[in-house]
């Protein structure tokens with residue numbers, strides 16, 4: 001038997017996907033990143049990452065789209081673990097087991113979610129003693145969405161998306177997610193298309209909209225629906241016209257709103273209720289525009305440790 005006081009041999013973290021209720025894109029900075037005003041919401045589609053001591057660094061992936069996730073050094077979760085190890089003065093190697101439910105390259109921050117989960121799991125396994133702010137700093141270095149995935153809930157992201165401020169939000173929202181029938185979209189490619197479309201135009205530093213904030217304070221999906229907004233949507237649709245068809249179909253089936261999630265291609269469809277979401281999922285599946293539809297509510301908690309069986 002292992003005493004509860006002994007250090008763990010493995011830590012498992014559950015981490016949600018995100019959508020952007022609002023994604024306003026500002027000018028591109030010298031570092032290549034755009035300034036953003038975004039409102040994130042964490043939604044109940046989860047990956048799980050287990051960090052366990054091992055004789056060498058590595059990772060393995062199971063679950064949805066597993067064959068599309070690299071397991072070499074380019075894996076974002078592995079990068080996050082190694083960055084944290086370096087930052088804390090060297091640590092024993094771990095193997096990361098990633099169980100996926102979040103669509104890959106779908107605009108729902110699947111890779112960033114796994115990175116956030118790996119950071120939290122390794123931080124606990126290695127007992128680094130880092131503060132929350134320190135961990136946020138490492139998270140921001142890994143990717144713009146990673147700090148939000150540690151945070152969860154509903155929050156404003158500024159800077160390049162990595163500066164997180166919690167938002168006063170009431171209620172639960174019912175979402176249907178339509179992942180692409182085809183492959184994912186590359187985030188840099190969508191931002192490049194945005195740059196080309198906006199070339200020569202003056203772009204101001206964006207700010208979150210007051211109407212979206214008041215819809216969230218009221219907890220009212222009917223008020224939220226018309227103010228959902230994504231500056232990258234035209235570019236995602238230009239690169240992948242099938243996304244436009246999904247949005248049109250969802251609206252035709254009575255969705256309150258349908259919007260590209262982040263840089264796409266997943267479409268987030270807002271329903272009025274659980275029943276409404278089930279009806280939309282059934283209609284969208286039957287219509288043939290969508291394959292493997294997901295349903296979830298938001299907001300949900302960010303990355304969190306879950307109990308594991310000790311070995």
Ligand code: C5P
Pocket residue numbers: 032033034035036112142143144145159160161187188191
């Ligand atoms: O930060 P992350 O690695 O997730 O960003 C992926 C890519 O998305 C960046 O390399 C960049 O091309 C684009 N991006 C951007 N502006 C942001 C966030 C991301 O141009 N604020």
